[in-house]
Amino acid sequence: MQPEIKRLVELQAADSEITRLRSRLNAFPQQLTEIEKRLAEGKQHVTAKKNSLTESLKDRKKYELDVEAWKERAKKYRDQSFTVKTNEAYKALQHEIEHAEKEVAQAEERLLARMVDGEQFDVDVKSAEHQLKEIERDTGAARQKAQAEQAAVQKELEAKQAQRAQLLPDIPKDLLETYERIAARHHGVGLAAVRDEACGSCGMRVIPHTFQLLRRDDSKQIFQCENCSRILYYFEPPPAEAAPSGEQANSASATTRDS
Numbered sequence: 001m002q003p004e005i006k007r008l009v010e011l012q013a014a015d016s017e018i019t020r021l022r023s024r025l026n027a028f029p030q031q032l033t034e035i036e037k038r039l040a041e042g043k044q045h046v047t048a049k050k051n052s053l054t055e056s057l058k059d060r061k062k063y064e065l066d067v068e069a070w071k072e073r074a075k076k077y078r079d080q081s082f083t084v085k086t087n088e089a090y091k092a093l094q095h096e097i098e099h100a101e102k103e104v105a106q107a108e109e110r111l112l113a114r115m116v117d118g119e120q121f122d123v124d125v126k127s128a129e130h131q132l133k134e135i136e137r138d139t140g141a142a143r144q145k146a147q148a149e150q151a152a153v154q155k156e157l158e159a160k161q162a163q164r165a166q167l168l169p170d171i172p173k174d175l176l177e178t179y180e181r182i183a184a185r186h187h188g189v190g191l192a193a194v195r196d197e198a199c200g201s202c203g204m205r206v207i208p209h210t211f212q213l214l215r216r217d218d219s220k221q222i223f224q225c226e227n228c229s230r231i232l233y234y235f236e237p238p239p240a241e242a243a244p245s246g247e248q249a250n251s252a253s254a255t256t257r258d259s
């Protein structure tokens with residue numbers, strides 16, 4: 001492989017890593033927003049329950065006053081009934097007393113219902129506050145974790161960018177421009193490894209003559225895939241990929257021993 005292509009391969013590796021790190025960084029604001037949203041919902045839940053309790057206490061006060069007011073009225077009519085002169089007036093007052101007593105009974109019923117509700121609201125407020133404490137603890141830990149990760153990824157990105165900058169001076173300007181132009185069109189990937197005489201990105205066949213030249217270190221020619229236009233390079237299998245033969249030998253000898 002030509003030395004400048006080798007450096008381009010390194011540049012591509014750095015660029016792919018930079019893209020990956022950037023997309024991870026881009027995900028953090030959303031993650032943090034979701035954490036804050038969860039916390040806000042927990043707080044809102046407590047507020048809503050507290051409001052319900054306050055409303056119920058207000059209603060209770062109102063119904064208590066209603067009960068008192070109607071009792072007062074009934075008493076007033078009853079007192080009047082002792083002093084009236086005509087039968088008709090007496091009947092009318094009896095009717096008013098009945099009505100007032102009915103109102104007392106209804107107000108007492110509403111009051112009782114509100115008192116029962118109030119107990120439930122009390123329980124609800126306590127439960128919402130308990131939940132909020134858990135949410136605060138969870139979101140606090142999640143926020144801290146996300147922020148620590150964000151800082152680590154940011155640091156990693158800066159290191160990669162510095163590494164990338166160091167590669168640039170050794171890459172010919174026109175080759176770099178070609179690479180960057182192609183990479184911009186292909187989601188940041190401007191290079192394609194040739195494996196089995198085909199473009200590793202799109203599968204297009206590479207003619208044997210080109211393949212031979214790609215394998216040579218002294219060739220000055222740059223080849224691009226005829227189909228996807230990526231800059232081609234010969235993929236040299238790393239020693240790790242040649243290992244399976246050793247493994248096979250091991251299993252073969254194991255088989256021999258077993259039999």
Ligand SMILES: [Zn+2]
Nearest residue numbers: 199202225228
């Ligand atoms: Zn291709």
